Amino acid sequence: MSTQPNSFRTQPDERGHFGIFGGRFVAETLMPLVLDLEREYRAAQSDPAFAAEFDDLLTHYVGRPSPLYYAERLTEELRKDAPAGKGAQIWFKRDELNHTGAHKINNCIGQILLARRMGKTRIIAETGAGQHGVATATVCARFGLPCVIYMGARDMERQQPNVFRMKLLGAEVIGVESGARTLKDAMNEALRDWVANVHDTFYIIGTAAGPHPYPELVRDFQSVIGKEARAQLLERTGRLPDLLVAAIGGGSNAIGLFHPFLDDPSVRMLGVEAAGHGLDNEHAASLAGGAPGILHGNRTYLLQDEDGQIDEAHSISAGLDYPGIGPEHAWLRDIGRVEYTSATDTEALGAFQLLCRTEGIIPALEPSHAIAAVTKVAREMNRDAIIVVNLCGRGDKDIFTVAEALGTRI
Amino acid sequence: MTRFAAAFAKPHAALVTFVTAGDGDTAAVLDALVAGGADVIELGMPFTDPMADGPAIQAANLRSFAAGTTTADILAIAKGFRARHADIPLVLMGYANPMTVRGADWFAAACKDSGVDGVICVDIPFEEDDSLGPALRAAGVDQIRLATPTTDAARLPAVLDGAGGFLYYVSVAGITGLQQAAQASIEEAVARLRTQTDLPIAVGFGVRTPEQAANIARVADGVVVGSALVELVAQHGADAPRHIESFTRSLAAAIHGAKEIAA
Numbered sequence: 001m002s003t004q005p006n007s008f009r010t011q012p013d014e015r016g017h018f019g020i021f022g023g024r025f026v027a028e029t030l031m032p033l034v035l036d037l038e039r040e041y042r043a044a045q046s047d048p049a050f051a052a053e054f055d056d057l058l059t060h061y062v063g064r065p066s067p068l069y070y071a072e073r074l075t076e077e078l079r080k081d082a083p084a085g086k087g088a089q090i091w092f093k094r095d096e097l098n099h100t101g102a103h104k105i106n107n108c109i110g111q112i113l114l115a116r117r118m119g120k121t122r123i124i125a126e127t128g129a130g131q132h133g134v135a136t137a138t139v140c141a142r143f144g145l146p147c148v149i150y151m152g153a154r155d156m157e158r159q160q161p162n163v164f165r166m167k168l169l170g171a172e173v174i175g176v177e178s179g180a181r182t183l184k185d186a187m188n189e190a191l192r193d194w195v196a197n198v199h200d201t202f203y204i205i206g207t208a209a210g211p212h213p214y215p216e217l218v219r220d221f222q223s224v225i226g227k228e229a230r231a232q233l234l235e236r237t238g239r240l241p242d243l244l245v246a247a248i249g250g251g252s253n254a255i256g257l258f259h260p261f262l263d264d265p266s267v268r269m270l271g272v273e274a275a276g277h278g279l280d281n282e283h284a285a286s287l288a289g290g291a292p293g294i295l296h297g298n299r300t301y302l303l304q305d306e307d308g309q310i311d312e313a314h315s316i317s318a319g320l321d322y323p324g325i326g327p328e329h330a331w332l333r334d335i336g337r338v339e340y341t342s343a344t345d346t347e348a349l350g351a352f353q354l355l356c357r358t359e360g361i362i363p364a365l366e367p368s369h370a371i372a373a374v375t376k377v378a379r380e381m382n383r384d385a386i387i388v389v390n391l392c393g394r395g396d397k398d399i400f401t402v403a404e405a406l407g408t409r410i
Numbered sequence: 411m412t413r414f415a416a417a418f419a420k421p422h423a424a425l426v427t428f429v430t431a432g433d434g435d436t437a438a439v440l441d442a443l444v445a446g447g448a449d450v451i452e453l454g455m456p457f458t459d460p461m462a463d464g465p466a467i468q469a470a471n472l473r474s475f476a477a478g479t480t481t482a483d484i485l486a487i488a489k490g491f492r493a494r495h496a497d498i499p500l501v502l503m504g505y506a507n508p509m510t511v512r513g514a515d516w517f518a519a520a521c522k523d524s525g526v527d528g529v530i531c532v533d534i535p536f537e538e539d540d541s542l543g544p545a546l547r548a549a550g551v552d553q554i555r556l557a558t559p560t561t562d563a564a565r566l567p568a569v570l571d572g573a574g575g576f577l578y579y580v581s582v583a584g585i586t587g588l589q590q591a592a593q594a595s596i597e598e599a600v601a602r603l604r605t606q607t608d609l610p611i612a613v614g615f616g617v618r619t620p621e622q623a624a625n626i627a628r629v630a631d632g633v634v635v636g637s638a639l640v641e642l643v644a645q646h647g648a649d650a651p652r653h654i655e656s657f658t659r660s661l662a663a664a665i666h667g668a669k670e671i672a673a
């Protein structure tokens with residue numbers, strides 16, 4: 001394509017735009033705060049002490065670097081019914097081993113350090129699966145700041161272990177009863193809190209979305225995933241991967257893995273959205289089934305009707321149950337640098353069980369979508385090809401949902 | 411003279427009323443507002459995700475959706491209003507996505523065609539003005555900008571650049587319908603804004619009673635009342651217009667009399 005930029009890693013522009021996507025679509029009340037945050041983030045970026053503190057906490061508190069693991073038995077399992085010579089090697093970036101059980105903590109460490117630099121004394125966040133809520137409650141406990149988590153009431157029902165964890169960690173969890181009572185509604189309520197408490201409150205957004213500079217700074221904090229994976233694979237195999245695969249809710253674990261590889265032309269990337277009951281039914285695949293629009297501070301692909309009213313998403317995975325996607329993904333898809341596909345609830349459940357049995361790893365339902373996509377593409381790729389999958393969360397939180405879906409009582 | 415200019419040229423402050431389109435019999439509600447003495451009408455465009463609204467307007471949006479309201483219906487309500495009331499300025503207020511989904515030019519033309527004088531978009535700050543502002547200005551529809559307690563002196567000129575109709579001062583940092591601002595802070599803010607603009611200044615968010623409205627009317631050019639009216643629609647359903655008219659009458663009396671008391 002002749003319109004390709006020299007580098008895919010220089011976005012966003014100074015207004016926070018990734019091509020036509022992104023931006024700062026917030027109420028005037030919030031705008032000065034969003035600008036403050038950007039100023040503070042720029043200052044932090046050029047402050048070696050900020051990077052040192054971030055790295056130190058990631059090493060000693062979060063437990064980084066997370067391992068890069070060759071999933072040999074899964075690889076062999078998929079080769080069984082692959083055409084001759086096919087069946088790529090599958091490697092996992094094991095961010096499920098992080099403290100609190102998912103990649104979400106990487107971002108929370110970065111944002112709480114920013115909150116402290118800004119002198120904010122109260123933290124709020126939205127959560128879907130509860131992983132971001134738990135990670136936020138964790139860093140708030142660690143730094144002694146009061147924490148309010150907004151969570152859709154339906155998500156509270158299906159992610160009860162995480163609700164209890166947040167409470168143990170000292171957070172106040174507020175159930176949101178509006179809309180479909182899931183992640184989108186929790187985000188609306190967090191924004192309402194923020195606009196009323198701008199003077200003392202920092203909003204730790206949990207994915208690479210929202211008004212600029214959130215998509216950029218969340219990406220940067222999560223890029224530790226891709227930087228580590230790149231160095232680890234080079235060290236172990238002397239080469240770059242052929243394909244990266246990650247699940248997409250708002251897109252933070254995916255952009256964290258992808259971004260450090262964007263300028264490596266030999267590396268293909270595949271983002272996996274949640275197809276729920278199927279793309280012709282209820283789902284959460286905003287790239288596959290949505291159109292560009294404006295919500296929650298940014299322009300991006302949204303599930304919406306012809307009047308611009310936002311549709312309810314559906315996914316068995318609470319962390320993917322969102323009708324939008326981070327703006328950088330919207331841009332990467334439109335320019336063709338990253339490919340996107342989707343996996344249904346049923347496919348994710350199948351992949352979840354497959355991983356339990358072949359590797360002794362219980363994944364979260366979110367990365368189970370990525371694994372479902374891998375079971376298809378690995379069979380079409382040569383045996384010497386390397387796929388790195390972001391295993392971005394562990395499945396402890398999901399065992400009740402999975403048991404119910406499988407018709408088992410626990 | 412534009413409808414806005416005429417409405418704000420009256421010898422008293424203007425009563426600016428907000429209701430949600432498609433919540434109840436909107437045409438009858440709008441007629442009741444006019445009969446009660448409203449000087450400017452704001453018609454809320456319901457949105458599935460009203461991030462800047464409190465419980466009352468959120469619920470109004472849900473009732474409107476439950477009744478099946480579409481953008482076409484809202485524009486038809488505007489057009490009908492304009493046919494019945496030639497002189498009252500009409501403002502559409504809402505969120506970016508429903509306004510821009512068919513393209514800003516489409517929306518601006520639809521506003522013009524429906525007799526809409528101005529547009530308030532909650533989630534397009536001047537930084538993103540190119541998403542809607544140029545199209546509105548080209549169509550001759552005023553873009554009503556919001557100033558808030560967090561809008562500092564450095565931002566204000568850019569907020570005012572391209573603004574038309576009137577300046578809407580959001581008197582509290584927060585969502586609609588909950589807290590009310592202290593009178594002293596409103597007076598200070600309005601005085602500060604006046605040094606920067608010749609646009610009329612209307613003050614809103616949290617204004618619920620004729621007494622509060624009268625106090626604000628002594629210093630501002632307009633007073634916006636929304637949630638308190640929307641709650642009457644919720645409370646009285648089909649019978650709402652009667653109640654809206656009498657409440658509006660009490661607000662109008664307080665606001666329209668206020669300047670004379672001060673003089």
Ligand SMILES: Cc1ncc(COP(=O)(O)O)c(C=O)c1O
Nearest residue numbers: 131249250251252253319366393
């Ligand atoms: C384990 C896990 N993976 C993925 C996601 C989706 O978010 P994102 O797309 O930002 O990585 C979540 C969200 O809660 C999660 O908990």
